[in-house]
Amino acid sequence: MQQQKKRIAIFGSTGSIGTQALDVIEANPDLFEVEILTAHTNDELLVQQAIQFNPNAVVIVDERKYEKVKQALASTDVKVFTGEQSLEEVAAFDTYDMMLAAIVGFAGLKPTLKAIENKKAIALANKETLVVAGDIVMQKAVENRVPVIPVDSEHSAIFQCLVGEARNKIDKIILTASGGPFRGRKPNFLLNVKRDHALQHPNWSMGAKITIDSATLMNKGLEMIEAKWLFNLAPEQIQVVIHPQSIIHSMVQFEDGSIKSQMGLPDMKLPIQYAMAFPQRIPNNFPRYDFKKINTLTFEEPDLKTFRNLALAIDALAKGGNLPCIMNAANEIAVWAFLRNRVGFLDMTDIIEKAMNHVKFIAKPTLDEYLESDAEARNYTASLIQM
Ligand SMILES: NC(=O)C1=CN([C@@H]2O[C@H](COP(=O)(O)OP(=O)(O)OC[C@H]3O[C@@H](n4cnc5c(N)ncnc54)[C@H](OP(=O)(O)O)[C@@H]3O)[C@@H](O)[C@H]2O)C=CC1
Ligand SMILES: CC(=O)[C@@H](O)[C@H](O)COP(=O)(O)O
Ligand SMILES: [Mn+2]
Known part of the structure; x- marks a missing residue:
């Protein structure tokens, strides 16, 4: 029997997560189709994506780009929307099955809430949504019986470790952090670092905002708060460990002391694909981790005195x-x-x-x-x- 294709709405399709999600969809045309694409300013990439994937609708938030996008798509059936409010308008459409929430920052909150109210499954990359209003978002998801499946690599790892463990209590989770480009550095060095250096993440290629957050360790602080809401944890159940190789994506320790981890090369396509296809695992040709090539996995305590953003986030999590x-x-x-x-x-x-x-x-x-x-x-x- 032929499987029905899952209709995906990608909010933030022109970003790092959005473009990788489209790669996954392109590689799996029998499983997925694109229903909605949204961009903030990148009209040229949005048009290119719309021509390739033929969605029902696109949003270009920046109103100055609207006419250009409309003209470029005039010979297609693609509906074009603009303005901030149109993100919520298209999130209320009935014609998709899952929203991939891949807008960066607070701007992702309202469209995600709208999709939840519209009873659409959420593949959540936009961690800021849960940092800002995690209690309200998760409560609405429960009320509307909507699954919120994490895309963030650490949370995807924890989610994967928890499959089959519904009856078992979590003792704690251990979020791994690469330490960023300034691991081991002290404040006298950090005083003078500039954007171009801070944008050089050792293991991941990502959008600018999250890359800076990784350099300051704020990313890990945001992820602690994200984990609290996704997995219903108390602050003391969430630990951070620096793991510079980014091979172990995170871990769960259960009541019996057993620790499960999820591992692999640092490649966001895997958690994106996992969230979109869940509960199915689908084959791919992504490069595999080879124990012979990377054979040393190391762990350190985070330096909260130097990377004070993480200390601030731990305080925010507790209060x-x-x-x-x-x-x-x-x-x-x-x-x-x-x-x-x-x-x-x-x-x-x-x-x-x-x-x-x-x-x-x-x-x-x-x-x-x-x-x-x-x-x-x-x-x-x-x-x-x-x-
Ligand atoms: N990149 C990664 O590997 C990972 C990312 N995440 C999270 O996923 C989210 C996306 O990250 P990433 O893909 O790196 O970010 P990018 O900066 O690469 O992409 C952001 C996307 O959001 C759009 N956008 C930006 N501002 C607005 C706005 N005000 N309103 C509507 N759309 C907006 C951009 O549009 P345009 O480009 O057209 O201006 C773009 O499509 C973040 O929350 C991040 O923390 C989590 C784990 C890993
Ligand atoms: C890929 C991903 O999920 C990022 O959040 C990544 O974890 C950032 O790396 P850091 O561990 O350096 O924050
Ligand atoms: Mn992460």
Whole structure:
């Protein structure tokens, strides 16, 4: 019997995750088809993708690019939308089965919530969605019986380790971190590092924002908060260990002390494919890990005194409320400014810490309060940088 194709809506199709997802779809035309593609500014790539994959609809968020995209797709059946609100509009369509949430940052939150309300399965790359409003997102997913399948490599690893373990209690999870390009460095070195150096991740090729987050270890802090919501864990059940080779993608320790890990070469196509095809595993020709070639796997404690962003995130995880949301907003602005050489590497931490102390703490925020906290933290952070 022929299997029905899964109709995928890729939000953020022009990014690192989005383009790799399209590679997976191209390699598996019997399993997947593209229903929606969205981009922020990259109209040329979006048009190219639309011509190749023939979706029902595309969104170009940047309204200045709308006419150009419309013209380029005039001879096709592809519907073209523009503006920020159109992301939610197309997320409410009935014509897709799964959203791949691959927009970067806070901008991914509202369309993902809309897809959940629309009862669509979520393959979640956009970790900021859970950092900002994890309680509300996961609660809505339960209410609407929507699976949220992680794409982030560490969380995909944990998810894979938990298959078949529904009855068993987790003792703790161990998130692995590469340590980024500045592993082992001290503040006197970090004081002067510039964007181009910070953008050189040792193991992964990713978008600019997450690459800077990896260099500051904020990425691991965001991932601790992401893990709390995905796997319903207490803060003390989430541990971080530096593993410079990025071969073990993360681990779960159970009550009996047994530890399961998921391993492989650092390649995001695998967790993307796993989330899109779940519960099926599908064959591929991705390069395989060879124990003879990389035969030393090492582990270290993270240096929280030097990489203070991770310490801030651990604090936000412990205190909860709107603090992770405030931290995330300040971090997005700080990274944006660092990428434009407006602030130094270590300034980012000072800026985030100030915002976390400035914006009023709310223990159990509503969605509107999360949105307000985000806006307030952004305004305050921008005023510090004098943007
Ligand atoms: N890259 C990776 O390997 C991994 C990424 N992730 C997470 O996945 C998410 C995506 O990361 P990545 O692919 O690296 O990011 P990229 O920067 O490469 O891509 C981001 C995508 O989001 C779009 N976008 C950016 N801003 C907006 C906005 N305001 N509104 C709507 N769309 C927007 C971009 O559009 P355009 O390009 O057209 O401007 C692009 O399609 C992040 O949350 C990241 O943390 C998690 C694990 C690994
Ligand atoms: C590929 C992926 O999931 C990234 O989040 C990656 O883990 C970043 O590497 P770090 O471990 O350096 O943060
Ligand atoms: Mn990750």
